[in-house]
Amino acid sequence: MSFNSILGQPVLVQSLKNAIYNSMISNAYIFNGAKGCGKKTAAKIFAAGINCINDKEKPCGFCASCRKAAINANPDIIYIRPIGNNIKIEQIRELIGITSIKPYENLYRVVILENGDKMNHAAQDAFLKTLEEPEGNNVFIIITENYNSLHQTIISRCQAFNFKGVSKDIMRDYLIKNFNHSPEKIEFAMEKSNGIIGRAIEILDNEEIISDDIYYNLISELLQNKRVIALSIYDDAIKTKEEALKFLDYLIHWFRNILLFKSVGEDKLLLVREKEKKLVKEYSIRIKEKNVYMIIDMIKQGRRFMDFNISTKNTMDSIFLKILEVFND
Numbered sequence: 001m002s003f004n005s006i007l008g009q010p011v012l013v014q015s016l017k018n019a020i021y022n023s024m025i026s027n028a029y030i031f032n033g034a035k036g037c038g039k040k041t042a043a044k045i046f047a048a049g050i051n052c053i054n055d056k057e058k059p060c061g062f063c064a065s066c067r068k069a070a071i072n073a074n075p076d077i078i079y080i081r082p083i084g085n086n087i088k089i090e091q092i093r094e095l096i097g098i099t100s101i102k103p104y105e106n107l108y109r110v111v112i113l114e115n116g117d118k119m120n121h122a123a124q125d126a127f128l129k130t131l132e133e134p135e136g137n138n139v140f141i142i143i144t145e146n147y148n149s150l151h152q153t154i155i156s157r158c159q160a161f162n163f164k165g166v167s168k169d170i171m172r173d174y175l176i177k178n179f180n181h182s183p184e185k186i187e188f189a190m191e192k193s194n195g196i197i198g199r200a201i202e203i204l205d206n207e208e209i210i211s212d213d214i215y216y217n218l219i220s221e222l223l224q225n226k227r228v229i230a231l232s233i234y235d236d237a238i239k240t241k242e243e244a245l246k247f248l249d250y251l252i253h254w255f256r257n258i259l260l261f262k263s264v265g266e267d268k269l270l271l272v273r274e275k276e277k278k279l280v281k282e283y284s285i286r287i288k289e290k291n292v293y294m295i296i297d298m299i300k301q302g303r304r305f306m307d308f309n310i311s312t313k314n315t316m317d318s319i320f321l322k323i324l325e326v327f328n329d
Ligand SMILES: [Zn+2]
Pocket: 051, 052, 053, 054, 058, 059, 060, 061, 062, 063, 064, 065, 066, 067
């Protein structure tokens, strides 16, 4: 547990370290950013650092406070999580009771509100009171993916940090060091994750990669005018409406890359894997821009049809026919 494990947020990390080393801890913080970008890890490290008694490196990982923090057993580091869909007013009332007394063992009590935007209106109002009348040495860290659902009055009392996606180099380095996957899979996870490390790990952990290979086969057969083969791959692989919708998303993504290649003329910016790039380049010359838009519209319409429970296979078949038509025009 160290600030070094927070990747790709140098400015933010430096501010948090400065706060600790200069003893300038604010009463409340907001850690805002997409799911999987390290907000919770950062909150845990910051909370440990605040109460670490080592002078040199905070958190040191060795002092009693750090050791307890590492296993989430520090009585002065409290996590509040939604129960069901919300953080309820009862939870905030209980919290107010706890924060009205001194920390048990440490200089500060750190309260980490996970999914802080899930505080309902009443809970936010109650929480605001604790911010308005800070008692004792309490530090609040509100973790949120959606800053805007917090009341303005809460936001204005917090120091806010925005977590960003990390660069490709940082992510590649991290994934190669920590995961045992082929370079191709790692590249793929990077492309799909928009710099969000948690998302990349999720992709590496699940079967999405496999289904994407099926998608690739499907579209490449289709483009080679093998509609029957494409339909049989579809039948084998795509069983549910959810899977069909996912495939339609992939198709939209694929055609957007065609548009991108048509407008910039180079493949560096394409958000697809190497072998898909080849397809995109090869077929983008054979289709007019207005037809790409037409297909994307048609796929979107197909999505709507599926929402109305119209047969996914029929919808898909008419999309396939339209794609074949424009490429073989
Ligand atoms: Zn320590």
